[in-house]
Amino acid sequence: MTPKRPARPAIVGHRGASAHAPENTLAAFRRAIEDGAQLLECDVHLSADDEVVVMHDETIDRTAAADSPRRSGAIGELTRAELDTVLLEDGEKVPSLAELLETTTVPLFIEVKVAGAGEAVAGQLAALPEDSPAKVSTVISFHAEALEAIRRGSPGTPVSYLVEQITAQTIRTAKDLGAAGIGPAIDGLALRAARAVHEAGLRLNPWTVNTAAQLEVALACGVDTITTDDPAWVQRELDVRS
Numbered sequence: 001m002t003p004k005r006p007a008r009p010a011i012v013g014h015r016g017a018s019a020h021a022p023e024n025t026l027a028a029f030r031r032a033i034e035d036g037a038q039l040l041e042c043d044v045h046l047s048a049d050d051e052v053v054v055m056h057d058e059t060i061d062r063t064a065a066a067d068s069p070r071r072s073g074a075i076g077e078l079t080r081a082e083l084d085t086v087l088l089e090d091g092e093k094v095p096s097l098a099e100l101l102e103t104t105t106v107p108l109f110i111e112v113k114v115a116g117a118g119e120a121v122a123g124q125l126a127a128l129p130e131d132s133p134a135k136v137s138t139v140i141s142f143h144a145e146a147l148e149a150i151r152r153g154s155p156g157t158p159v160s161y162l163v164e165q166i167t168a169q170t171i172r173t174a175k176d177l178g179a180a181g182i183g184p185a186i187d188g189l190a191l192r193a194a195r196a197v198h199e200a201g202l203r204l205n206p207w208t209v210n211t212a213a214q215l216e217v218a219l220a221c222g223v224d225t226i227t228t229d230d231p232a233w234v235q236r237e238l239d240v241r242s
Helices: 026-034 097-103 115-126 144-153 168-176 191-199 212-220 231-241
Strands: 010-014 039-046 052-054 108-112 138-141 159-162 181-183 225-228
Touching (some): 010 026, 026 039, 052 097, 052 115, 097 115, 108 144, 144 159, 159 168, 168 191, 212 231, 225 231
Parallel strands (some): 108 138, 138 159, 159 181
Antiparallel strands (some): 039 052
16 A cells, blocks of 8 residues: 655754764754754664664764874774764764664664664664654664664564665565665656655655755655755755745
8 A cells, every 4th residue: 555645754864964063973963853853864883892883984084083082993893982082073972872862852764884783773772661752763774684683673663775776676675674665865766766665655765865956856756754964954945835
């Protein structure tokens, strides 16, 4: 059955409001909520001691501040204690997923960047109290194995399959995973592909919408969510159209 389309897509803060604050930091997530995001997107890896760490890259090299005591290293080779010594821009620290789950007032889109982190993420989500805003979060990943781990470890958590482009095969994979949605790159998204997603009973969660042209494509395709670096901008654009 084709799901009913929302009157207005939900706004997802990509790595928080990363156009205005250091990406994947608690400051960026707070700013995204202030700017109208109904969901937050974050990226997670595993540290050397199996802590779930919020960061996009496999290393700290790009995002560590110039004055950070530690400026280089792979997340998977650093302990949580070592990551605590890393300074990001504006004095921000590297968050743990546990911190974000505890402090967020809206649900999350949690992108599992390495398949091995799926089990740990599932455990944290399954342990959340029922009244936690994060309890209704969605796990997203390019790695089918990670989404399978979520389905096993936290069966009530919806998952969305990330892809570069929608094809008949990626839709089949999403369905086989029991996914609630599929997340293609916004560039290259077309009406025919969007229609196929919705006809398959999946939600359409494209990434990342940062230009007027991309927003027009997203709206024309009837997307369910709009992931953006600038939630305030999308909020204003949607207000104009309502």
